[in-house]
Amino acid sequence: MRAKRFTLVDVFSTEAFRGNPVAVVHDAGGMPEQDMQALARWTNLSETCFLLPSDDPRADYRLRIFSTLREMPFAGHPTLGAAHAWLAAGGVPKGQQLVQSCAVGLVDVRAEHAQLAFRAPPLLRAGPVEEALLAGILGAFGLQRHEVQRAQWVDNGAGWLALMLDDRQRLLGLAPDLSTLHGVPIGLFAPWPGGDAAFEVRAFIGGDAVPEDPATGSLNAGLARWLLEEGMAAAPFAMAQGTAIGRAGRIHVRGGGADLWIGGACVTRVDGQLAL
Incomplete structure (x- = not known):
């Protein structure tokens, strides 16, 4: 049986158990995609995410994010929760702010006002609804x-x-x-x-x-x-x-x-x- 570090982070609230929890699996390189999806279904959280070695020299790590149904190209509270877990586990950013690689590209994350914040990616689709x-x-x-x-x-x-x-x-x-x-x-x-x-x-x-x-x-x-x-x-x-x-x-x-x-x-x- 193998073991990996596992963190549950409460995101977007200072009140205990009143934010949005996200599960973070550390050092998930080599973990099959079907196992990632199975774990996301098992946790039954809105998202479960997986920290992997960076696939881009500009990034500090790669993040894969799964809902109970599918892989998500981007999600906000997993981005912050994963960054928090990575830093707490001893991660040191290459630059002044942390850079995450995910399916939508590179996402900057920084500490501000005793919080973490991500630079919002551009909209892929905008405009009025049919x-x-x-x-x-x-x-x-x-x-x-x-x-x-x-x-x-x-x-x-x-x-x-x-x-x-x-x-x-x-x-x-x-x-x-x-x-x-x-x-x-x-x-x-x-x-x-x-x-x-x-x-x-x-x-x-x-x-x-x-x-x-x-x-x-x-x-x-x-x-x-x-x-x-x-x-x-x-x-x-x-x-x-x-x-x-x-x-x-x-x-x-x-x-x-x-x-x-x-x-x-x-x-x-x-x-x-x-x-x-």
Whole structure:
């Protein structure tokens, strides 16, 4: 039986067990892809990720990220959780900031304000959502068309489609039927006047074992880019996520354009060995 270091990191919250957990397998070189996917199904977390030797001389390591259903080309909270685990295990970046290699390319990660933050990758797909597709999504969420202020693709590798509502309480009360979404990741958000964050966010992945994600770096990165480019927000600001399911995620947005950073707290909750 082989053993590898295994870390569970709570990402995007300083409150114990109220962020988004990610599993990190260290030194995963040589581990078969089918075993990675099997482990991701077994942990039943939104993502499980695997640290491997770098495949690019500019990067400090390579990261592979798996949901319970498939490999993800990019995801935000696994990026931060893996960086935290790598550093805690004694990793030393080659340069002033850490560089991760993953399927979408190189992703910079830096420490700031006692947090870790990743440089948001560019959007792979943007623009308005087709009305026919939007109609099916509205039905799944029990929303009327007039309740959605705007609908936009904010896909930076995870496939996100976003809906903007104007009523936070309506957002928090949604109980969607995810069976009709066919695996399309849907993010919804609304302003939070007077709150400790500028916006409240919810994230759903139809057909996955984790139907609502507690705190989502990739979605918030896409939302932040959209909000900043359209002049609907000004950095720095924070996004709240997980409220409806008893979590307390806080995702922090700084900078903009090519220098847009998405950050939050990372805390190790479990550090041990995985038997293979």
